[in-house]
Amino acid sequence: MPTESMSPSLGTGAIYRQRLRRHPSVQHLRAAAQARLPGFAFDSGDGGAGVDRGIVRNNTALDAMTLVPRYGEVTELPPADTVLFGQAQSLPIGIAPMGSPGVIWPGADRIMATAAQRAGVPFCLSTVSGITIEEAARLAPENLWVQMYRFPNNDHAIGFDMVARARAAGARALILTMDVPVRTTRPREVTAGIASPFHFTPRMVAQALRHPSYVRAFLREGIPRFASLMQYAPPGAGINEMARFAQREFTGTFNWTEVARYRDQWAGPLVLKGILHPADAEKAVALGVDAIQVSNHGGRQIEGLPATIEQLPDLVAAVNGRARVLFDSGVRGGLDVVRALSLGADFVFAGKAFLWSLGALGESGPAHALDLFADEIRSTMGQLGVTRLEQLRDCTKGRSQSV
Numbered sequence: 001m002p003t004e005s006m007s008p009s010l011g012t013g014a015i016y017r018q019r020l021r022r023h024p025s026v027q028h029l030r031a032a033a034q035a036r037l038p039g040f041a042f043d044s045g046d047g048g049a050g051v052d053r054g055i056v057r058n059n060t061a062l063d064a065m066t067l068v069p070r071y072g073e074v075t076e077l078p079p080a081d082t083v084l085f086g087q088a089q090s091l092p093i094g095i096a097p098m099g100s101p102g103v104i105w106p107g108a109d110r111i112m113a114t115a116a117q118r119a120g121v122p123f124c125l126s127t128v129s130g131i132t133i134e135e136a137a138r139l140a141p142e143n144l145w146v147q148m149y150r151f152p153n154n155d156h157a158i159g160f161d162m163v164a165r166a167r168a169a170g171a172r173a174l175i176l177t178m179d180v181p182v183r184t185t186r187p188r189e190v191t192a193g194i195a196s197p198f199h200f201t202p203r204m205v206a207q208a209l210r211h212p213s214y215v216r217a218f219l220r221e222g223i224p225r226f227a228s229l230m231q232y233a234p235p236g237a238g239i240n241e242m243a244r245f246a247q248r249e250f251t252g253t254f255n256w257t258e259v260a261r262y263r264d265q266w267a268g269p270l271v272l273k274g275i276l277h278p279a280d281a282e283k284a285v286a287l288g289v290d291a292i293q294v295s296n297h298g299g300r301q302i303e304g305l306p307a308t309i310e311q312l313p314d315l316v317a318a319v320n321g322r323a324r325v326l327f328d329s330g331v332r333g334g335l336d337v338v339r340a341l342s343l344g345a346d347f348v349f350a351g352k353a354f355l356w357s358l359g360a361l362g363e364s365g366p367a368h369a370l371d372l373f374a375d376e377i378r379s380t381m382g383q384l385g386v387t388r389l390e391q392l393r394d395c396t397k398g399r400s401q402s403v
C-alpha cells in the first residue's frame with residue numbers, strides 16, 4: 001500500500017496550506033495561469049474545438065450531477081488510495097497524456113512526471129512529449145504510462161519500436177488513443193499563432209516579454225521538441241523537418257485489427273482511450289484490452305460529442321466488469337472525481353487542471369494540484385458519509401434519476 005511519504009500532503013503540510021490561501025481550487029489555478037502566462041501559451045492548452053462548446057458541455061454535465069449523502073457513520077477523513085492493474089495508487093486520479101505541454105509551461109513533462117512519482121499516481125507520457133520515454137521512466141519509474149498515436153508506415157515499425165521502448169523502460173500501462181482519426185483546427189490556437197513546427201511570431205514574442213517568469217523558464221528549457229520521436233527522424237533533422245516528419249508518419253486512428261496487433265505486442269495493461277460508444281467498448285473487451293478510457297479528449301477534437309459523464313453509465317454497463325473503466329474530460333476537482341467514481345469509473349484522469357497548475361505555480365504547480373485533488377476527494381467522501389471509494393456507488397442510489 002502507499003506509504004505516507006509517497007502520498008500527497010493530503011491537506012496537512014504547511015507549504016500546502018500556504019499555497020491553498022492563494023490557490024484554493026483548480027478554477028483559481030486557471031485564473032492565475034491566465035494572468036501569469038503569455039496569451040498564446042494559455043490558449044494553446046485551454047482552447048477546445050470550435051468555440052469551446054464541448055468543454056462547456058463536459059463541465060455543465062458534471063456540475064449538474066448531485067450525490068446523496070448518508071450520515072451517522074463517518075467521523076474522520078477517509079483514505080482515498082486504491083489499486084489499479086494490481087498496483088497501489090495513493091489517489092484515484094492521474095495525469096492524462098498531453099502533447100507539447102512545454103508550450104504552456106517550459107519543462108512541463110519533467111515537472112508533471114516528477115510530481116506524479118512523488119504522489120504515487122500515474123503520469124501518462126504523450127507520443128508527442130517534450131521528454132523521451134526513457135527520461136520519463138527515470139523521473140517516474142513506478143508511475144509511467146505511455147500513450148501512443150498511430151504510425152502505420154513500414155508496418156507500424158515506429159509504433160512497435162515505441163512499445164518495445166516502453167516495455168524496456170518499465171512503463172506500467174500502454175494507452176492507444178482512438179479519438180484523433182483526423183486532425184482538427186482549434187480556433188484559439190489559430191488566432192494565438194500556434195503552428196507546427198512551433199515558432200515565435202513577433203506577436204508571441206511581444207506577449208512573452210511581458211511575462212518574465214515564462215521567458216526565464218523558456219530560456220532554461222528551450223523550444224518544445226517531440227523528444228521520443230527524434231530517433232526516427234532523418235539524422236540531424238531540424239525543428240521544421242521534424243514537424244514534417246511527424247505530420248507524415250502519425251496519421252489516422254487504430255483500426256480493430258491494429259488494436260489486436262498491439263495487444264499481441266504488449267503483455268501489460270492496455271488501455272483504449274477515447275471510447276464513447278458502448279459497441280466500441282464491447283469490441284475493445286472482446287480484443288482483450290484491460291481498460292477503456294471514457295474520454296472526448298477534453299473537448300479538443302470536436303465540440304459536438306456528448307459529455308463523458310453522460311456516456312459513463314452506458315459504458316460501465318457495456319463493459320460489465322470485464323475490464324476497468326477509466327474516465328476523463330472536464331474533471332476540475334475532487335468532487336468531479338467522486339462523481340465519476342460513483343457512476344462506476346474505476347479511475348479518473350485530468351489534463352487541463354495540471355496545465356493550469358503549471359501556469360499558476362510553475363515547478364510546484366502539479367504537486368499542488370494533486371494535493372488539492374487529495375484534499376477534495378477525501379473531504380467529499382467524508383461529507384457523503386463513505387469510508388471507502390467503493391462505497392461511492394451508493395451515493396447515486398436513493399435518487400429518482402442518475403446524472
Ligand SMILES: Cc1cc2nc3c(=O)[nH]c(=O)nc-3n(C[C@H](O)[C@H](O)[C@H](O)COP(=O)(O)O)c2cc1C
Pocket residue numbers: 044045046096097098099100101126127128147177273295296297298299300328329330331349350351352353
Ligand atoms: C494541451 C493538451 C494536449 C493533449 N494531448 C494529448 C495527446 O497527445 N494524447 C492524448 O491521448 N490526449 C491528449 N490530450 C487529451 C488529454 O489526454 C485528456 O483526454 C483531456 O485533457 C481530458 O480533459 P480535461 O483537460 O478537461 O481534463 C491533450 C489535452 C490537452 C489539454
